[in-house]
Amino acid sequence: MGKPYETGAFHAGGNRLRILIYKWKAYNYRDIKETFLAMGHEVDVIEQKLESYDRDETFEHRLEQMLKNKRYDFVFTVNYFAVVSIVCEKCNVKYLSWSCDNPLISMYHRSVFYNCNYIFNFDKSNCLEFQGMGVKHMYYLPLAVDTDRLDAIIDGADDLELYRNEVAFVGSLYERNTYDKLKIVLPDYLKGYLEAVMQAQMSVSGANIIEEMLTPDILEQLQQYFKLDKSEDSFSDLGLIFSTTVLGFKIAAMQRKRGLIALSRQVPVSIYTNSNTKELIRVDYRGSVDYWTQMPKVFRMSRINLNFTIPNIKTGLPLRMWDIMGAGGFLMTNFQAELPEIFVEDRDFVCFDGEKDLVEKSLYYLSHEKEREAIAMHGYEKVKKMHSYRIRLQQMLDIVFGEKPEER
Structure with missing residues (x-):
């Protein structure tokens, strides 16, 4: 070079x-x-x-x-x-x-x-x-993440108390997904198989198994109900598009709703979203927040900030993780394969594996304030120094x- x-x-x-x-x-x-x-x-x-x-x-x-x-x-x-x-x-x-x-x-x-x-x-x-x-x-x-920009927003704010939460999630619930529309026309066998694939994916932490479960026989059957719309210069295929735009978004919807519902039975949970939250009876709906002016305040003022990574992101770390740590917030997230390459678990962030683990760790860190604050500060200092x-x-x-x- x-x-x-x-x-x-x-x-x-x-x-x-x-x-x-x-x-x-x-x-x-x-x-x-x-x-x-x-x-x-x-x-x-x-x-x-x-x-x-x-x-x-x-x-x-x-x-x-x-x-x-x-x-x-x-x-x-x-x-x-x-x-x-x-x-x-x-x-x-x-x-x-x-x-x-x-x-x-x-x-x-x-x-x-x-x-x-x-x-x-x-x-x-x-x-x-x-x-x-x-x-x-x-x-x-x-x-x-730009920690200097986030610091300026937070340090100059006089309304931080409006954004105080015990546990908070900022993001979509993906309730308007293609699978819910498609399943109405699918035969029982195919629908049962796809729902089994989604359940299997939800039980696997830090890996994506969806594409390999869409066998040639399954894809051949799907072609009758799901049509590809792509240009002649595209080399994407049915397996890629269906696993991401259909199953990936549906799995994310299931994971987020189940996690929030399970957690809300034990601790106060808030959600900031444009999505329909009618199924989240115990979750406090706080409306949507502006990415630039309000979201950093949520991350700083929430004792625990949740991240649920959509399965379409196979190994990488989504922007939400960086924004939480960059705002000085405490990050609790599902496992991603690249996390150990960049951060140290239980020092920069905390991982959960499934709904039971999410509840147990939330209860622990809500009752261990100094430990939680130390992790949030260490994560903040690391991204400020090394990941601008x-x-x-x-x-x-x-x-x-x-x-x-x-x-x-």
């Missing part, structure tokens, strides 16, 4: 990179943009609702004109967009993307093999999958630019 440049070499007054960011509704877009700016780079933004992640003639023309009118060092997006890659390949401009969702169906597209791409994936298993396909520039990069956006984005630039770019 060439001689690596000195870390932090790109800064205001030195070599500045010209970056074009495609903006969509990703939560961490603003943190990334502000970090690039703080590092001394020049950032422009293009924003437009896409007709399709694969092709959009109006957007393609607009993006192409911007790349021709101004010399950008790269285009950046949160998550991968084939339509952006197609234009960047045509214009010979680097395209950097960093995933925050998994799996990205949009990545199962022929454009993923283009030379312009530098794809950073927060889920190691998915990263290895694409590397195994021969994708040249595919790299593993965990997510991050500045560190992650510098790692990204170190990989993409092995040598300093030419002076402007």
Whole structure:
């Protein structure tokens, strides 16, 4: 790749990179943009609702004109967009993307093999999958958090008491999922098999077994009831799409509801969500919260913050984990394979394995205040020191630019 440049070499007054960011509704877009700016780079933004992640003639023309009118060092997006890659390949401009969702169906597209791409994936298993396909520039990069921004929100707040909870969960219940609509038309055998698969997945901690349970015979039967809608350039298949967009979301709905219901029988539980909570009779519905202005206060003021990782994320750590620890909150989460690689259990966070364990550990840490506070503080200090956006984005630039770019 060439001689690596000195870390932090790109800064205001030195070599500045010209970056074009495609903006969509990703939560961490603003943190990334502000970090690039703080590092001394020049950032422009293009924003437009896409007709399709694969092709959009109006957007393609607009993006192409911007790349021709101004010399950008790269285009950046949160998550991968084939339509952006197609234009960047045509214009010979680097395209950097960093995933925050998994799996990205949009990545199962022929454009993923283009030379312009530098794809950073927060889920190691998915990263290895694409590397195994021969994708040249595919790299593993965990997510991050801006503790300085969160500290500023919390330290300047005069309404923190409004967000105090014993145990809190912020997130979706996925009650509007495709499986509940589909099961009405499924034959009894097929419905029974799929529900057994989901029950089996719920009993497995830290591993995803859904795809391997969708055998060729089962997939052949499913084709009669579930039709794929994909472009001719996509190489996603029925197993991938059904296991994630149908079963994955349904399993998440079951896990979250069951966990919250079991816990609410023993301790006060609050939920912040846009979802329908009518089944959660004992859970205190607190409405929805703004990601930027309110959610950090919930995480700081809740004695226990829950994370239930959707099974579609096979090994990686979702953004919610980073946001909880970055706000100085106590994190209690299901196990993910990458957790021991980055954090230390019972020192930075606490894991639960199933509903019984969730209840027992919640009761323990609610009655052991100093131990709980020490874990929350240790997790906060670790992400502040080692997992900031500045560190992650510098790692990204170190990989993409092995040598300093030419002076402007």
